[in-house]
Amino acid sequence: MHHTFVRSLLLCLTIFSTAALAEGTVARAQFASEVLDREPIDELADVIKVEYGEIQRVYFYTDLRDMQGSQVIHLWKLDGEVQAEVPFDIGGDRWRVWSSKRLMPGFDGTWSVDIVKDGIVLESRSFDYVDEW
Numbered sequence: 519m520h521h522t523f524v525r526s527l528l529l530c531l532t533i534f535s536t537a538a539l540a541e542g543t544v545a546r547a548q549f550a551s552e553v554l555d556r557e558p559i560d561e562l563a564d565v566i567k568v569e570y571g572e573i574q575r576v577y578f579y580t581d582l583r584d585m586q587g588s589q590v591i592h593l594w595k596l597d598g599e600v601q602a603e604v605p606f607d608i609g610g611d612r613w614r615v616w617s618s619k620r621l622m623p624g625f626d627g628t629w630s631v632d633i634v635k636d637g638i639v640l641e642s643r644s645f646d647y648v649d650e651w
Contacts, residue, residue: 544641590615
């Protein structure tokens, strides 16, 4: 009886692990000031200050694993309201994608990006764009 239980448990764990791998993972997700050679050059802090007379471009970079053949969306929001949807078709087992948003004075608030696959939010990151004047 004990051996049957252990075998059943191992089978369930194997099936669960395989299903989890089929869904894929987000290996990295971060905001950056630029992406060069398919890699972010830095990681921005949780607070970005408005620079008057300047337009700041903020990049959202994701390193996706085991999602080949799927589509993933970067859903940019300002204070919870959708500002942009950027879809990506995933072409390999490791796929690096990024999108960007131009931030200007007056766009202050809490910005977030949801990584969405098949209508499910896989991960979300946010930062505050702060006008200190």
